[in-house]
Structure formats: structure tokens, C-alpha cells
Amino acid sequence: MIVAGSAGSLPSFFTVPTRVSIIVPTYREALNIPELTKRIDAAMRPTGHEFDLWLMDDPSGDGIDRVVAELGHSWVHLVTRTPPRGLGFAVLEGLRKAPGDILVVMDADLSHPPERIPDLVRAAEQPENHLVIGSRYAAGGTIDGGWSILRHINSRAATWLARLFTWVKDPMSGFLAMRRDILQRAVGELDPIGYKIGLELIVKCRCRTVAEVPIHFSDRALGKSKMGLKEQIRYVVHVRRLARWKYGELARVAEFGLVGLSGVVVNLLVVTLVSDQMARMDFAATARLNTAVTIAVLVSMTTNFFLNRMLTFGDKVRRSLRREYLTFVAVCLVGGVVNWWATTRLAVQWRDVFLGLQAAALCGVAAGMFFNYLGSRLFVFRSNPR
């Protein structure tokens, strides 16, 4: 392992110590700055690296400027940001502005132990590591107790979604280190919506090898967390964008499939509700069945249409709603016929196979869906991307 310098094979005599820039997004963190800077200083000074700290503050009005001025450290830079505000914007601006060869990102609230920065830096200097994560879930990593069950579930669910892109143990971590040349790979492509900047970097910088340094994640020292429902929704939007970026058309097909699945749920609900209601009103069984199924098909087709219009094909230029809707219905009708045709054909072939009918029906659904997708793509939502 190299302690200082990035020229791997040269003796340390020839290596120039790399410069480390630490980027910390802040919003109402003035109270934490003295302790943060003290601990960073104590951790970094013995390493021999030149280092600087970039506090990327979204105007907090909490006197952080006075705190920084009173500390009087030349290596601490306060950047008071202008809108658009947000954690992602702040980190990206910091990554662009800071001069370091190694870039470290961490929180201001002392959840991320500054004492581990040298370990992260050392790992980031290894040419084979594209990104280094301070990890709560790597072997040896820990978190302060007292997390509510809901926070655990949230964190796990979010990690699970990230599996679309990476198998690292803690892709949600905001404690990161990387070399500038790796960052450079994605310049201009980084999207600041990401609260989860690590995930953004893994995907866009095409980080194949990601090292995880175990850390102890403390509860925030002072102040309040900004992580709420809004950030969680933003995370889902972020994952969707990353999926589109990485998987292109395939991600669109998957979205279409998910919308279709939601349509199945809607269909089942409506068919149950309508038929129950009609039973209470003493309708005959056949009339009940026919009406309930018809309404269920119409309603689920309509919810599918709107969801696909908003999500799956949300990037297409809109044409007349009526025309789009009618074309969609036409496509679905043909898809239904394809489904019926494939199912009946296969069911005959698989007559003697265990669960043959069900397998045939599944294949029918897949064929119908595929047809619906092509139809929607070619005839319904076909205009050019915005």
C-alpha cells in the first residue's frame, strides 16, 4: 500500500504527496464545524498530505461564516452557495471547485469519523480502486444503536433498490473518496438530483472496483437531519434516471412491465368491488360477471395509459390526449388478441404437462405485453424526446 503519492511503483522518495480535498455539504451545521475541523486536522496532519476543506453551505443564516472566520484556518474554505440549493448540487459544485487529486466527501454532523479519512485516501490511491466508501455494513462497520425500525427498513429498502447497479454493501453512504481522474470520466454527466451521490458516481463514472472501508457511523452530533419523505421520493426518481442512463431501452421496457403489474392489481380490485356491489343490488350472475370484467378491463387500461404517459414515455412530446388514448386502446386490443392466440395455441401443445395451462397463460401475457410495448412505442408515444 502506498502511503503518499500516486505513482504506485516508484520508491516513496520520488513520489509527490497527493493533495486531498475534503468536501462537506452543509446546511445549518455551524455548531459542528469547530469539532469537525479539529478532528480533520488531527487526522490529516500526520499523513503528510496537503489538504483543504470545502464547506459547501446553502445559506443557512446560522453564523457559519463567523465560526469559520474565528477559527482562522487557511485550509478551511467556506463557499456560500447560490441557488439551486440542495445536497447534490452542493457536493457537485465542491467536486468541481476543490483542487485536490483525491476528493473526499463527507457529512458535517460527525456521523462520519474524520479519523478514517486517511484510510479512505490510502485506498483511493490504489490504482485498482475506482471509488472508496466509508461503509457501515462492511465487515467491521457499525452504527450507533437507537435507529428506529422504520429507519432500518428505509435504509435496507434503498440499498436493495441500488442493487440494480452495484453490489457494494453500503451504496447509500455519503462518506466517499476518489481520484480526480476517475471523476473526470463523468464530467458533464453527473446529475445533482442525487442525495445519494455515491450511487451517482458508481454508475456514471463506471466504477467497477469499489473498496469499502468499515466505519462506525455515529448519530449526528448536533442539529437536525434533513432526510425526510421528500428525499426518499427523490431517491426513487434518482434510481429511475440512473436506470435509464445505464440500461436505456431495457429500463423503459421494465417500467412498462411494472405499470402493467399495477394494472393487474387495479383490475383485480375493480372486478371484486363491482361484482360485490352488483351482488348487493341483486343482479343476475352473468350480467354481474360481464359488467364487472368489462369495467375492470377499461379502468385498468386507462390507469395503464396514464401511468405510461407520465412515466414510461414521460420523455416523449405530447400529442392530443384523445388521439393517444384511442391509439393506446387499439394497441391493447390487438395485444389482447395476441395474448389469447398465444395462450390457446400453447395450452393445446402443453395439454399433458403439469401446470401447462398456467405456463401457457404466462407466455400469453408476456407475448401480449411485448406487443403492447412495441405498439405503444411505435404508434402511441412516438414523438422525439424533448
Ligand code: GDD
Ligand atoms: N449544502 C447543503 N444543502 N447541504 C445539505 C443539504 C442541502 O440542502 N441538506 C443536507 N445537507 C448536508 C448536511 O448539513 C450534512 O452535512 C449532510 O448534508 C448530510 O445531511 P444529514 O441531514 O445529516 O443526512 P442524514 O444523516 O439523514 O444522511 C446521512 O446518511 C445517509 C445514509 O443513510 C448522510 O451521510 C448521507 O450522505 C447518507 O447517504
Ligand code: MN
Ligand atoms: Mn446526518
